[in-house]
Amino acid sequence: MYDITIIGAGITGSLIAYYLSEYDFKVLVLEKENDVANGATGANSAMVHSGHDPKPGTLKCKYNLLGNAMYPKLCEDLKVSYKVIGAFVAATSLEEEKKLDELVKQCIDRNVPYELLSGDEAKKLEPNLADDVSKVLSLPSTGIVTPWEVTIAALEEAMLNGVELKLNYEVKSIEKKDDCFLINNDIKTKIIVNCAGVHCDDITNLLRVSPYKTEARKGEYYVLDHLNDTFVSRVIYPVPTIKGKGVLAVPTIHGNILLGPNSDYIEDKDDASTNKGLDFIKKEINKTVKNIPFNKMIHTFAGLRPHIDLNDFYIQEDDEIKNFIHVAGIESPGISAAPAIAKDVVEKILLNKFDYKKKDNYVHREAFIRMDEISDEKKDELIKNNPDFGKIICRCEKISKGQIIDVINRKCGATTIKGVKLRCRPGMGRCQGGFCEPEVLKILAQQLNKDVSEIELNVKDSKILLAKAKEDL
Numbered sequence: 001m002y003d004i005t006i007i008g009a010g011i012t013g014s015l016i017a018y019y020l021s022e023y024d025f026k027v028l029v030l031e032k033e034n035d036v037a038n039g040a041t042g043a044n045s046a047m048v049h050s051g052h053d054p055k056p057g058t059l060k061c062k063y064n065l066l067g068n069a070m071y072p073k074l075c076e077d078l079k080v081s082y083k084v085i086g087a088f089v090a091a092t093s094l095e096e097e098k099k100l101d102e103l104v105k106q107c108i109d110r111n112v113p114y115e116l117l118s119g120d121e122a123k124k125l126e127p128n129l130a131d132d133v134s135k136v137l138s139l140p141s142t143g144i145v146t147p148w149e150v151t152i153a154a155l156e157e158a159m160l161n162g163v164e165l166k167l168n169y170e171v172k173s174i175e176k177k178d179d180c181f182l183i184n185n186d187i188k189t190k191i192i193v194n195c196a197g198v199h200c201d202d203i204t205n206l207l208r209v210s211p212y213k214t215e216a217r218k219g220e221y222y223v224l225d226h227l228n229d230t231f232v233s234r235v236i237y238p239v240p241t242i243k244g245k246g247v248l249a250v251p252t253i254h255g256n257i258l259l260g261p262n263s264d265y266i267e268d269k270d271d272a273s274t275n276k277g278l279d280f281i282k283k284e285i286n287k288t289v290k291n292i293p294f295n296k297m298i299h300t301f302a303g304l305r306p307h308i309d310l311n312d313f314y315i316q317e318d319d320e321i322k323n324f325i326h327v328a329g330i331e332s333p334g335i336s337a338a339p340a341i342a343k344d345v346v347e348k349i350l351l352n353k354f355d356y357k358k359k360d361n362y363v364h365r366e367a368f369i370r371m372d373e374i375s376d377e378k379k380d381e382l383i384k385n386n387p388d389f390g391k392i393i394c395r396c397e398k399i400s401k402g403q404i405i406d407v408i409n410r411k412c413g414a415t416t417i418k419g420v421k422l423r424c425r426p427g428m429g430r431c432q433g434g435f436c437e438p439e440v441l442k443i444l445a446q447q448l449n450k451d452v453s454e455i456e457l458n459v460k461d462s463k464i465l466l467a468k469a470k471e472d473l
């Protein structure tokens, strides 16, 4: 019997598991996909918002502000990158300038650092702001992070400390039996924490009529390659509207630029295909930035926001079913808020339910090896000890065989091509895996002791990829 079962291995479920792993509970995480962070956490703007924007008095506002303050220490502890790069909210009309004044009031009330700049002052700092930009709200505490790296690191550390993870495990039935729950007629647990993103209402409906309805709101993006010249060095937001924060230009941790997202409700809650939103983005992005290097576009993707009809996060124990905890409606600013949500769920809800003890033998994870982040001396030493670190597999991102083997042979390690890509980036560059994926596939097969045809591909042109990998065997 498990003490606590978390449904969903996105950033919220994984950080809850991470904070729980300090204590002597038996914890299980269930995920329907073949890897963690495959829902909203794997496809978003990857920003830690300052907290200037959510409506006052909402949980979104509270947890965004707390989360922004927690990120530097969390990322240091998890050994993943976090950068505070700041953001500009760019107004292009008198009406929008008035809206900036309202945002300034919110910044003052919330202690969010800010500065108001004239269009000319702002353009000196960001020369690619559009000519029409007349006034700018600068938000220096805005950060960027790679949300799936936080999620993978949090689960890796949780698993090093005893948390169990079951992938490819879709929760399809839940029965309440006396003092516990029975999941899929298979797993017994005292407590369920529902972190199932767009499927939170479906999970709740397995037990009772859900008090909220979850919808998917799609956001699409263009990804630009690393650029020699800086296009923008901060996040550039337009002035927000009732539809949300609008179409942004966002530098990423690994040096790419994201342009997007749009915001469209869709019927199929799992349809993360890209389509008409991209045209909208091309049109809208011109309002705030110019000289956009679309010739450096290497990829497009879409993410699905888990929106609920209560218009705020819904984080509480169920009113009718004891020990069933909702962590629902975690749409934007969910990445920013996730550490604070997770800590509160653990400390204010879950710890109250047990006599508990902190573990005295807590283990920390080691950082992934990043060849581009270490000195030449360290690189030489690494290659001398293990020549695989000198064998470059991904030429675009300069990823070695040693790095790929490292991310496979860990707790919460990669088992798919996409899993390797998310952890150490082969396939993220200009060729989008055209050259390196057959090699990655062979390394996966060798390390997992499988045939290449047994590895889940989940990539376009999988037949060609398999043929290329087999050709070289």
Ligand SMILES: Cc1cc2nc3c(=O)[nH]c(=O)nc-3n(C[C@H](O)[C@H](O)[C@H](O)COP(=O)(O)OP(=O)(O)OC[C@H]3O[C@@H](n4cnc5c(N)ncnc54)[C@H](O)[C@@H]3O)c2cc1C
Pocket: 007, 008, 009, 010, 011, 012, 013, 030, 031, 032, 033, 036, 037, 038, 039, 040, 041, 042, 043, 044, 045, 046, 047, 048, 049, 169, 170, 171, 172, 195, 196, 197, 198, 199, 203, 217, 218, 219, 220, 261, 302, 303, 304, 305, 306, 330, 331, 332, 333, 334, 335, 336, 337
């Ligand atoms: C376009 C877009 C842009 C965004 N930009 C930002 C941003 O810049 N900053 C920010 O703070 N936030 C942003 N967000 C919001 C943020 O991405 C989400 O709030 C966050 O990722 C939600 O994490 P989660 O763990 O709650 O959900 P998810 O990441 O969706 O995880 C839910 C998990 O539950 C699993 N699951 C579902 N049903 C079952 C089942 N039956 N059995 C087992 N597992 C199941 C899913 O497979 C999934 O892995 C954005 C979101 C989108 C879509």
